[in-house]
Amino acid sequence: MTIAPAGTSGSLEQDDSRSDRLVLEKPRTRRQRPSSQRSGTNFEMYSWIFMRMSGLLLVVLVLGHLLIMNILDGGVNRINFSFVAGRWASPFWRTWDLAQLWLAMLHGTNGMRVIINDYAERDGTRFWLKMLLYTSSFLVLLLGTLVIFTFDPNI
């Protein structure tokens, strides 16, 4: 195989007609994606930004959660039904827990989507792993949201 920079006249290699000739693009050439991969939207860029933004919010939400539930005021030993009922009497804590659930699930699911895309090589494997991921994430989000909105302290 011959390696030659794109645009060179090939003084070292005269036989340009060989089919296995590898052409290296100039370093600043814009990358052209195959038309099948051009979606028109910038989904992967927004996904990249979302991972950073949700990560920042999760630091506050998760560390706050950890501190309140596991460390302050006797920690995990005081958590029982009435503790949860008292906490969820406040819309603030319900919103906190809802935001934590949604952000962690969307962040974790999107992270797993990237890992599956990176490591699962066969189309079928990639497709089914992602279906499994999306289905389980949807169920967890649905059940978690339902619990937060329908929790009844008087049962």
Ligand code: HEM
């Ligand atoms: C506590 C605050 C968190 C921060 C600051 C954070 C930050 C990040 C960032 C910046 C990335 C992108 C890495 C990359 O693109 O290479 C990432 C990836 C990821 N995060 Fe988080 N994250 C947090 C919490 C979580 C939680 C709670 C979960 C699980 C529910 C999670 C699961 C993942 C997964 C699966 C990936 C993909 C890893 C990869 O691409 O190699 N993260 N995280």
